[in-house]
Amino acid sequence: MNSVVRLQQVSRHFGKVRAVIDLDLELAPGEVLGLLGHNGAGKSTTMKMILGVLAASSGQVEVLGENPRGRAAGQLRLKLGYLPENVSFYDNLSGQEVLRYFSRLKRIPVATADHLLERVGLGHAAKRRVRTYSKGMRQRLGLAQALLGEPKLLLLDEPTVGLDPIATRDVYDMIDELRATGTSVILSSHVLAGVERHLDRVAILANGRLQANGTIDELRRQADLPLRIRARTGGVNGTINERLAALGLEARPVRDDLIELEAPAGRKLDIMRALLADEDVTDVSVDSPSLESLYTHFNRLADVAEDQHA
């Protein structure tokens, strides 16, 4: 049992709608995988198949070496944690009562539930009814619920949607902590800003198909998107343009004292040397393609592929 999750040629249809098509995906212990895609790309369906709530139409799903819909499913479920996309819990119960209910069902001492409530920062609101909770507090409660029983695999469906920046950071901090303890995490999201640092690997789904799968650096290489380099110069003179022209590049002025150019990632150091050799240059910044632009790139490829199919 090397992989925590192994999907082989997994497809799922809902009538004529093909939600997931021939998906191959693996997750190693302690790995944090970002499952990215538009609404309806197949992220939630994939998660539900891993959880065993949905059966795959075809292909093989294996979680911790077991079939999640097989005989050992009951035992397996004790080792999984899940935070659904939209869950509003029981409004009439207090946060503590909700979490204790779920902990009993997961055969965990209620004291652990109370401790978890403290850990996600809801200790002060434990006795308050969930009805009075803010969106962020509900999400924390959901997270505490997912963490019950120290799961080996955690599936978080859009955990940061609708959260303010501080609550979002808390969620990511929690993921970092879990990764350190060897928990595998699958995190789906379409909020891309800031998530990059917390992911080991990214899988991009579009129209049910896996478009890209790898570390962010691998995806950058694969996509081969240009770097964006900006340089601030003390005064306007032609020497920089000459140096860049020698490399076969051309910069465009953004302001009087700022130029910008796009260049292939492989030439980064050449360009840096050229820029740094110029005494007029006072500042240089290099932007690698962001997760957002990678995401856009791979989705655009998917659309092109889809058009060719049609």
Add this chain to the structure above:
Amino acid sequence: MREIGIVAAKEFRDGLRNRWVLATTLAFAVLAIALAWFGAAAAGQVGFTRISTTIVSLASLAVFLIPLIALMMAYDSIVGEDEKGTLLLLMTYPISRVGLLVGKFLGHAAMLALSTALGFGIAALVIGLVAEEAAFADLVGPFSLFIGSAILLGWAFLALAYLISTITREKARAAGLALLAWFVLVLIYDLALLGLLVGTEGRVDQGLFQVLLLINPTDVFRLVNLTGFEEAAAASGMLSVVAEQEFSVGRLMGILAAWTVVPLAAAAGLFAARKS
């Protein structure tokens, strides 16, 4: 099995918490006492008259009220969890769909049984204490039968509510269906039977008519509580058609119990077969 107990306990505590149990207990008690006192008003008397009069008027009231309460209590039991998103979450826990359904049903059934027994029990106690004509010894039998059949009637409609809750995907739809079921089984059905009798000038096959009466839980409940008394003839109208043939109470209670088991089993089967 343990999971079923956990779910049932939660459901029961929710019922105590949101005062379902308190409200229905009080409603039953107050109505029963009021009926005991004013039940004979039509005959020009006020005050407790006879146990049979009281039971007959109580049964006429309960047959409207209990199905409504049971349906309203549980129509959203499954579809509500579905809408909240907790159903999806629970399905990732070590509990099966059938376990969840049975657990919730047991919780609701306990709530309903408790408030029915308490409410009407309190009423019987008050009547026994206050009314000089009524001796406890005379009250215990009819009231026990009444309470027992009322609980079974409530469970039958709870089971129906669960069936409605599993076949619908929206709460509003489930509420509509629950009201429709109440309307049809409690109000329309007897009118239709009466229409049938009048329309055919009574030339309906006796056997068929009996079956038609016995497949509606509300009529079975009426039969249990009305046929034992002389007043039944006056109060039950066409029930007397059947009442001529004695039905054993055991058999009638059996039919009510079947009305609990069959819809619940259907609900469990449909729920377990759900694909998502």
